[in-house]
Amino acid sequence: MASDDIWILGIHMTKFGKHPDKDTVDLAAEATMGALADGGVSMREMGVLAAGNLLGGGIGQQLQKQVGQTGIPVYNVANACATGATAVRVAYMAVKAGECDMGLAVGVEKLAGAGLLAGGSRKEDSKTWTPAGRYGAIAAIDGRIGTETMPGTFAQIGMEYGHRYGGATFELFAKISEKNHAHSTLNPLAAYTKRMSLEEIMNDVMISYPNTRPMCSANCDGAAAAVVVSDAKLKTLSVEQRRRAVKISASILTTDPYEEACQVLPNVNTLTRNAAKQAYEKAGIGPSDLDLVELHDCFATAELVHYDNLMLCPEGGAVDFFNSGATWRDGSTPVNVSGGLESKGHPIAATGIANLWEIATHLRGEAGPRQIEGAKVGLAHVIGLGSACGLHILEKSAA
Amino acid sequence: MVVGVKTGRECLDRGGASLGALASGDDRSSLETSMAAPIPLVDYLVLGDEPHLVANECTSCGARFFDRRNACAGCFATDFRKVDVDSSGEVRAFTIVAFAAPGIAVPFVSAIVDCGGTSVRANLLNVTPDPEHVTLGMKVRLTTSSMGVDEAGTEAIGFGYEPA
CATH class of the missing domain: 3.40.47.10 (Thiolase/Chalcone synthase)
Incomplete structure (x- = not known):
């Protein structure tokens, strides 16, 4: 009898680094095709798509146009550096809830050369002091009231x-x-x-x-994708697919x-x-x-x-x-x-x-x-x- | 805050942060006749004879916030009062920032200061910005510094903490 366990059926990551010749859709598509092939399935079997691209915004529908449009629900997710994990969890929850028996999660970013980036409260310094924002600040506070980097x-x-x-x-x-x-x-x-x-x-x-510098995470380009599957569906798949499936405990x-x-x-x-x-x-x-x-x-x-x-x-x-x-x-x-x-x-x-x-x-x-x-x-x-x-x-x- | 989650591995491509006009008070002399009242860097800095910080304190649980809240993040109560924050404190965490936004002089010390149970983020001032002179647990007190004057002749005052 099937349990309510959820499994990773296929998963893939691209080489991380500089990909000047590929845009975010290319990278997301590469990870997606890799994950589908790894799981021995196609977009046809996917019942939900959760996609994350923090800096570029929603990318799910663009990805569908690149690899397969089947009309399934797309959730474009953003959750800071937890965006990828959140996408996986969205697909996981959809399968867990019984809405579908397979789902796809994708995360992609183009970050090579992004430089030092900071928090959200920075604004341009003006020529006259004018209080603005939640703190009535007359200048950007990053660097003046501690650091937001x-x-x-x-x-x-x-x-x-x-x-x-x-x-x-x-x-x-x-x-x-x-x-x-x-x-x-x-x-x-x-x-x-x-x-x-x-x-x-x-x-x-x-x-x-x-x-x-080497103690800081490296800004780079890359993508990763995972196919999740219900226990019941997994049981209908091949011995090899079942052997390589990884349980999300x-x-x-x-x-x-x-x-x-x-x-x-x-x-x-x-x-x-x-x-x-x-x-x-x-x-x-x-x-x-x-x-x-x-x-x-x-x-x-x-x-x-x-x-x-x-x-x-x-x-x-x-x-x-x-x-x-x-x-x-x-x-x-x-x-x-x-x-x-x-x-x-x-x-x-x-x-x-x-x-x-x-x-x-x-x-x-x-x-x-x-x-x-x-x-x-x-x-x-x-x-x-x-x-x-x-x-x-x-x-x-x-x- | 959420959108700005980035990292600094390649921050050399920004080059060194340069000194901007607002970070120095050098242009004050040409506008010294101005009589406009100074303006604080943020509205929770109260100027006057004894400059200090103020917070919005939840009247129910005592949680303090430096900007407005509709309800307390801790207990969801909706009544707040203005309270003065202790001007003396202890450094609970710090970093010496070597790469910062344009216009910010580096290196500078950013710290989290425990002011009698209220945590405050600020720069440390009047201290040599190296690990020999800045230590965890060091006692500090609030101080202010001029940020210069704007084109209308108004002086802005910032704050930080200096060794006590």
């Missing part, structure tokens, strides 16, 4: 953890980046695959202390509940912890069961706090946990064996599907030289500032 915001998030628990030095954060750059050397789809020494990382251009989306300070410095901790708790309970899996984790290292300073938020370590113990070597690919809980956002790259809306692709590829035993041997369960996490946390736990098929 992403490297600066996440630097403060890491430093806050250090203030609370100690031990979070510049060198420690740089060592996290050293790990992810080392991991990236085994991932041919990563935007950057060069190993960097601790010294190189620390002596690189300082962006926002303690984050130097938990699909969670949270926002941050109100706490003091959360509207001053975004709190990426509580909503991640809440998502993790829900996911572990739903999946019946604990953090120690995870064979690998892809978490949202948009900056090296962010990776540290998420060790704690995802409960990979005791509360307050993230520094010791990292120093133990646990998160290197040969450690007890390999984190970001793809190279993470710092090396693989962070084409925003694609990220939350690309990290599922990484986990699924290991669970299928198809990760080649960077395979985590015997991987059976993995966790993928993204944070969109503002905030949204998308979290998925995937399990290897028993078939």
